[in-house]
Amino acid sequence: MMPTPTNLVVVMADQFRAMAIGAVGGDPVSTPNLDRLIASGCHVPNAVSNYPVCSPHRAMFLTSRTPRENGVTLNVNSERALEGIGLRDGLATWASVLRDEGYRTGYIGKWHLEPPVDEDEEYGEGRRDDGVVWDAWSPPHRRFGFDFWHSYGAADRHLSPHYWVGDAQRHERLDVDRWSAEYETDVAIGFISEAAEQDAPFALMVSLNPPHQPFDQVPERYRPAYADLDEAQLLTRPNVELGTPFAADMAAIARDYFAAVTGVDEQIGRIVDALADAGVERDTVVVFTSDHGMQLGSHGLIDKNVPYEESMRVPFVLHGPGLIPAGESNELVSALDMAPTLLGLTGHADAIPVAMSGVDRSAALTARAAVSDDPAAVYYRFASRQNPSEVRGLRTRRAKFIAIWVPGAGLEIEYYDLQHDPYEQRSAPADPDVPAMANRLMRRLESEGDDWSGAGELRARFAV
Template identity: 55%
Template structure:
């Protein structure tokens, strides 16, 4: 069993943490992930630092926060033209490429700013007039030498891909469910990588980025739907913070059977990947990670989708397996999105090559049975970044500890707004206790300021928070 492993990193879009069968939160069937969890460290408190697609993905790749990596908003033609993961940013994949790894990327990327030609090729313009899907030039691929990807194509039933060095005009269109097709490609990649690993001792790192269970929800194959159709919506949406009788609850009730069906379908595909690792004798030599970029509200708090600081949107699955090196079990380690890049480098023996600009914490020492050199201790909290009421303004910051969550909104020209949730007494965040627990607000705000300082966050509300703390100390 090698001390220098391979990596299989699987990310599914919009898969909330509770949607794993073994957790018993959502009534969803995930037998493959249940089995993987039995031999994984399951991080029950892993969070999406900014729970929307492009910003989270940029943090996962770069280990930098949005104000550093160039992706403060979703990448589409309606955002500023310079929004996109900068080619000069050193990602964990760049480090592995330099170290001689074979690198593969399959599926959704969504980190490239669209150009005019992207309105013609690929997905084209959507009904809202925006171009979301974009071709990624080879020099923008951050070390991935095998490329089978799209920018952001939401046609799961008939996806398309740019393959290898094909130009923007040469798009491969496929008549197959995207998750199944991408797994077919990944299976072939893993078998070839296994041969090269045996013959040349060349390690590999494969990212498989599924778009489902992201909407459109009706693009899921019929064979998965029957397991959830016809069930009482209140049985599917069991969280007590679902606001029944609202339009959001009605929309969520329609979406839930299909959302869960897509999850079960993706789980089946993940089972195929794990079977290949077993067949090729690679299970013991490969770190397997499963996670998501963000969750989904599904009717909780009167909301359906994401990009809000509630647990349904912010908390994500995070399973990491490396038999003999990572002890299985549940762990409340507070891992945020930027921590993933540095932690992967630590697990893969590349901590010494970590780019200086990488801001995330290397938590590999908290995961490895034997520990790790010079890795971070257990974090006290995880940062939240999000939009306020105005479009394209990141007015909100928050902090999630193991016991509380503080959300602070700083609308321009107005006083700060605080919300505090006691996650122990109120795990569904139904009651704002900021007025009842001022000491917790103050102590958490102090910790928030330290995190903002650590990350160099330019948030204008930072000064207001500090002024409040000073005023409180003089009372």
């Protein structure tokens, strides 16, 4: 049984893809601290983002509610705020549950769930070149269970970040002349040191923006390890077409991206060391994860918000001496599963709200139960002004089914056998398993009340 109460530290690095850990294999990265956590903790290679873009994933991660339920169907910004897109008031999160259980809760870093209002243009990051405001101050009553607050909305200024601290008002932001990941780790270490002296458990989330773009905003000290690597050494996945101008551009990005990955890894090591220094390492579960990955040239793409593994798979590493058995777990954990799983890992499975739609995977991850027989994660992408297509899909351990509804063109189907085609280079929409996957996806969407635009044609095509 998990000891109760158990402290929790969650580190989420934005756009940190699953294969960007040295011990995992894949990208040519140096991550000695994450390698150490994997060696002594639990690594979950089948952790996936149901919606691999920032705001939708974070909303599911916190609430275990689908995008239609939690209100975050697209990335949150001022344009979409006018459409009502933003995390809905009153939703339970794993943080609010733990706070009710007597935990001291804290949030540090990027939030990106608050709809910007007019004043945020003046007091936040400002209006970007796309004409939209992304950064926003979060009022104290909309912090969803987090009491300690050292955060901002969505501002991509890694070398000159700003924060709203505690009860600071919108016009009272704190500007810092440091690399954001390093500064936020300093704040986290201070929180841990103080919380360890209190007669109460604690739960802290540290949300680092790097290695998200702007990729060149990374301290110089991390760059030398990658400066001399050529295109083939940097872009090692076979679904990247080398020798093209696009690949050359991706290689230049990869040098900075991997440098930031190494910098993030250093901060993770500092946090774990701080837990040991405070004498609470054996009472604390540390979780490292991300909101999504990035393509970095795979399939001819740069960023995310696509169903390919480079974007959809996220790192999920658990560490806790005496709490987390060492080894790799074949359990599939999706964004929707993460809130109930965190509650299970801290010993509060009995407090999981009924409204949370994900599954508590903690028993399998701590070797107290067998892994699930055949779990599946739904993939979501909602239509936007920039991209009218609307996508749903299903990922299991061995396969991925993707249905793309394109207005005026109809339904497109992709299917990948992940066991025999792990780099998704051969879509097989006529595979004999496709009808069963389509049927399974439709049952899931119906159970969620998802009125996806392509449902009618999918049902007609596969007679489901």
